[in-house]
Structures are given as C-alpha cells and as structure tokens.
Amino acid sequence: MNLIIFGPQGSGKGTQADMLAEKFDLSHIETGQIFRDMGRGDTELGKIVKKFDDQKEMVPDDITVTTLQECLKKISIEKGVILDSAPRTIGQIDPVEKLMKADGRSIDKAIYIRLPYDESVARITKRYLCTVCLNHIVLGKHIQSQHDICPICGGLITQRGDDTPDGIAKRLKTFYEVTVPVISHYRDKGILIEVDGNRPMEAVFEDIIRQI
Ligand SMILES: [Zn+2]
Numbered sequence: 001m002n003l004i005i006f007g008p009q010g011s012g013k014g015t016q017a018d019m020l021a022e023k024f025d026l027s028h029i030e031t032g033q034i035f036r037d038m039g040r041g042d043t044e045l046g047k048i049v050k051k052f053d054d055q056k057e058m059v060p061d062d063i064t065v066t067t068l069q070e071c072l073k074k075i076s077i078e079k080g081v082i083l084d085s086a087p088r089t090i091g092q093i094d095p096v097e098k099l100m101k102a103d104g105r106s107i108d109k110a111i112y113i114r115l116p117y118d119e120s121v122a123r124i125t126k127r128y129l130c131t132v133c134l135n136h137i138v139l140g141k142h143i144q145s146q147h148d149i150c151p152i153c154g155g156l157i158t159q160r161g162d163d164t165p166d167g168i169a170k171r172l173k174t175f176y177e178v179t180v181p182v183i184s185h186y187r188d189k190g191i192l193i194e195v196d197g198n199r200p201m202e203a204v205f206e207d208i209i210r211q212i
Pocket of ligand 1: 130131132133134135150151152153154155
C-alpha cells in the first residue's frame with residue numbers, strides 16, 4: 001500500500017504518518033526532513049536546498065522531484081511508502097505520480113487532516129524545542145511557562161526559528177494557496193480520505209484507519 005498525507009502545520013500530520021508507517025509497515029518519506037538533513041551536509045544540492053530553507057522559501061519542484069526519486073530508489077518495491085509533503089504543488093503532481101508508476105507503485109489513498117486556521121496557529125505557538133537534548137516540548141503540557149527549562153535534561157528551551165507569527169502565517173498561506181489545490185486533485189480522483197484533526201491524535205488515527 002502507498003499513501004500520501006496532507007495537513008496544515010500543527011495538524012499532527014507527521015505523527016499520524018509515523019503511526020500509519022508502523023501499522024502498515026510503510027517507509028515514511030518526509031521531504032521537509034530530508035531537505036533539513038541535506039542542508040546540514042556539504043553536497044552541492046544540499047547547499048542549494050539550505051539557501052531556500054534559510055530564506056523560508058519552498059524548494060523548487062525539480063529539486064523536490066529529484067530528491068524524492070533518490071529516496072524511492074533506496075526503498076524495496078515490496079515495501080509501501082507514505083509520502084508526507086509531496087506532491088506539494090500542482091506542478092509536482094505529474095512528476096511524482098510518474099515516479100511512483102515507474103516503480104510499479106499505485107497511490108492507493110490520499111489523506112487530508114483538516115484543522116481550522118486559528119487552531120494551527122494556537123498549536124504551533126505552543127511548540128518549543130530543547131537546545132540541548134532537542135526534545136519537542138509543548139507549552140501547557142510539558143512546561144507551564146516559556147521561561148521554564150527542559151523537563152527532561154534541564155537545558156534551555158527555544159522556539160523553532162520559523163515558529164514566529166510571521167513565519168507561521170507564511171507557511172499556512174503556502175499550504176492553503178499552493179497545496180490545497182493538490183488535495184482537490186485527489187478528491188476528484190476519488191481516493192481522498194478527509195478527517196477532522198481537531199481531536200485527540202488517537203481519535204484521528206482511528207478515523208483514518210476506518211476509512212482506509
Ligand atoms: Zn532537554
């Protein structure tokens with residue numbers, strides 16, 4: 001089985017993708033994470049990707065597709081994949097579908113985790129990161145104040161660089177303007193599963209499983 005998963009920032013898309021990967025033995029391919037890893041290396045492509053990441057710009061379609069191609073090459077055909085954040089633009093739909101087809105993979109279902117705009121903002125602004133152990137920390141859950149220290153290692157905590165109000169607004173705008181039309185494509189194909197992400201993650205997961 002091969003899946004694609006979509007959702008705005010804060011929708012818990014990454015967590016659901018991990019849970020689905022575990023349940024159905026899929027490889028979770030998250031292009032955003034791959035780009036961040038590439039940006040830390042010193043390959044030519046890594047340097048280019050880092051420049052887009054640093055400027056908070058979207059990595060161009062051709063680089064995204066090439067990266068995905070390299071990634072898919074390493075996964076045995078027998079193992080299914082869950083694509084997280086690709087295709088992200090209308091222009092990526094055709095090349096990504098061709099890549100999958102070339103490997104003999106069909107896209108069985110696309111999943112869209114919906115979340116109201118304000119809820120995305122509320123959730124992202126509560127996300128912190130420990131500068132020492134790099135654990136994710138949620139304000140109101142793991143810590144009660146932004147001045148608290150990491151509950152795991154006592155390190156200083158910080159917000160992710162682009163989790164500022166401007167950064168959040170920019171990423172959400174991109175999602176609704178650029179990626180939502182891609183989701184419509186899968187709705188038109190009749191393979192879209194839509195779930196309400198404004199619930200506990202277990203309930204969201206059960207809903208997805210029920211519809212798969
Ligand atoms: Zn820590």
